[in-house]
Structure formats: structure tokens, C-alpha cells
Amino acid sequence: MAFTLEVVGKGFRLKGADNKREIDVSPAQAKAWQEILDRRAREQGLKNSEELLANVKIAVPEAGDSQFKIGKQYELSDTDTMLMIDGNVQFANPDLIDAYHEGSLNPDFVLVPTMQPEGAPSAIDAIKAPASTPDGRKDAVKTYLGEHSGSVEERTNAAVALMDSRADFGSPELQAPRLKEIMDVLVEPHEGEDARKKIVDALKQHSWSSTDGKAMDDKGMDDKGMDKLISEHARAAYGIQ
Structure with missing residues (x-):
């Protein structure tokens, strides 16, 4: 099951779906990931990664994951899963997402919707x-x-x-x-x-x-x-x- 990206100070870590496994990432990874997330935020019409992370969760796939499986993991409805897939335009095929490997500077980040703007x-x-x-x-x-x-x-x-x-x-x-x-x-x-x-x-x-x-x-x-x-x-x- 996919990891969830968490912000820790000025860096990041990955937390397993069982809430037991945690992977701290290196400063080099954190810098590269920050740039990717800032770019994803701009693609969504948001200012930066901080605003992005206030509105979505970031899933990082393990072996065998697909966006469909990630939708179920985060308890999205079928309709919301399809909207999530449509919104993750960086993937040509929802099944072709790469499993995370240690030290990766460019993992496949899947944006999972979590909330609506206030009002x-x-x-x-x-x-x-x-x-x-x-x-x-x-x-x-x-x-x-x-x-x-x-x-x-x-x-x-x-x-x-x-x-x-x-x-x-x-x-x-x-x-x-x-x-x-x-x-x-x-x-x-x-x-x-x-x-x-x-x-x-x-x-x-x-x-x-x-x-x-x-x-x-x-x-x-x-x-x-x-x-x-x-x-x-x-x-x-x-x-x-």
C-alpha cells in the first residue's frame, strides 16, 4: 500500500499505511521533492507546495500500487477516484506508476483530494x-x-x-x-x-x-x-x- 508524504520541519518523510513504517528522506531528496511539489501546486492553480499540502494528501506508491488502489486506500468513492485520476495529468496511464525506491529524487507523487475550500x-x-x-x-x-x-x-x-x-x-x-x-x-x-x-x-x-x-x-x-x-x-x- 502507498506511503503518505508528511512534512517534518523543512523536510519530508514517508509514512506507511500501517502507521508503523517511517522513512526519513535525505536533504537532497527533500530539495528535489520541494521543487516537484511547487510545480504540482502551480499546475493546480495554487501558490506553492504549502498551499497544495493544505488541500490534498500526497501518496507515494509501493510495488503493485495503481491509482485505483490508492483511491480505495484513502477511502475515496469511485467517482472521486476517477476525478483524482483525471486531475493527476502527469500520468499517461493510471496503472503505470512507479514504486518508490530508496534515494529517489523524482518519485511518482499521486495527489489525493481531501477537502473543499472553506465556504x-x-x-x-x-x-x-x-x-x-x-x-x-x-x-x-x-x-x-x-x-x-x-x-x-x-x-x-x-x-x-x-x-x-x-x-x-x-x-x-x-x-x-x-x-x-x-x-x-x-x-x-x-x-x-x-x-x-x-x-x-x-x-x-x-x-x-x-x-x-x-x-x-x-x-x-x-x-x-x-x-x-x-x-x-x-x-x-x-x-x-
Whole structure:
């Protein structure tokens, strides 16, 4: 079973799934791993590895591990496991991850989702309330996103949290309609449901970087401008026409 990466001071160690085995890594490994994790954080639209580790667990595979097995180890649902696999874009095949070997400077790090950014649960409660109306749900989404509009990155993270597969919108058949309602607020309608679905999937995976180029030029941009920019980045990263 996979090791879990733990931060120890300015370094790292690996802890076995049985909570008994621990492997301290060398300073050279720690330096190389820090660079990798900082890069993974930027790919997720986060500032650095510290912010990354506040939102995910890092699994390091042993012999025989796959991402599917890691999902079960961390008690993810099948849906969340698939989202985890989609988000770990560094692996061409979820089964082809390398087992850790002593002294490795470039191990296969698997990012395992663990939590939603603060604020999403209350918005979800408002959306799924039995007495909610379409206009009421729209207002709840607008209010929630409006509280997370300090930057494109912050607003995107808020949208991703709201659409997280662990969100309980009530009965299962309400999941897809509620996600569409959220997207109706976040992204203006595009030509065809297929294009809309791709944008939804891109934002849910959140494996594209919104920290380069035009995304950083968001000073004074209103919510509509941010939403347009988020949509454009999702389209560019995933080849959405």
C-alpha cells in the first residue's frame, strides 16, 4: 500500500499505511521533492507546495500500487477516484506508476483530494434546501462566488469547491441539474451542451494553471470578466472549440 508524504520541519518523510513504517528522506531528496511539489501546486492553480499540502494528501506508491488502489486506500468513492485520476495529468496511464525506491529524487507523487475550500458547504446547503427555487439557488451561487472574488484563482477554487463530486445536492438525479445551474451563473451559455459539459469537466478537474499570462492581469476586473477569463483558460487548456 502507498506511503503518505508528511512534512517534518523543512523536510519530508514517508509514512506507511500501517502507521508503523517511517522513512526519513535525505536533504537532497527533500530539495528535489520541494521543487516537484511547487510545480504540482502551480499546475493546480495554487501558490506553492504549502498551499497544495493544505488541500490534498500526497501518496507515494509501493510495488503493485495503481491509482485505483490508492483511491480505495484513502477511502475515496469511485467517482472521486476517477476525478483524482483525471486531475493527476502527469500520468499517461493510471496503472503505470512507479514504486518508490530508496534515494529517489523524482518519485511518482499521486495527489489525493481531501477537502473543499472553506465556504462551499453553506452554499451547497442553500442550493439543496427543499424550499429552494431556481432564482434562490442562483442568488446563493452568486453570493458565494461574490465572497471569493479577490482574484481569478480564488474565484476558480471557489467554483471548483462548489462543483466537487462530494457535494450533496439531495437526491442523485439532482446532481447534474444543480451543476448546470452553477455553471449558468459562472459561465455564460456557450454553443451546445457538449461544449458546456467540457467546461464543467475542465473546471472540476482543475488541472490547468490559471497563474500565467493574462490570468494574472485581473486587477480591477469585475466578476463577469473573471468568469469569462476562467472559461477561456478552460477552453484553451482542454482544446474546447
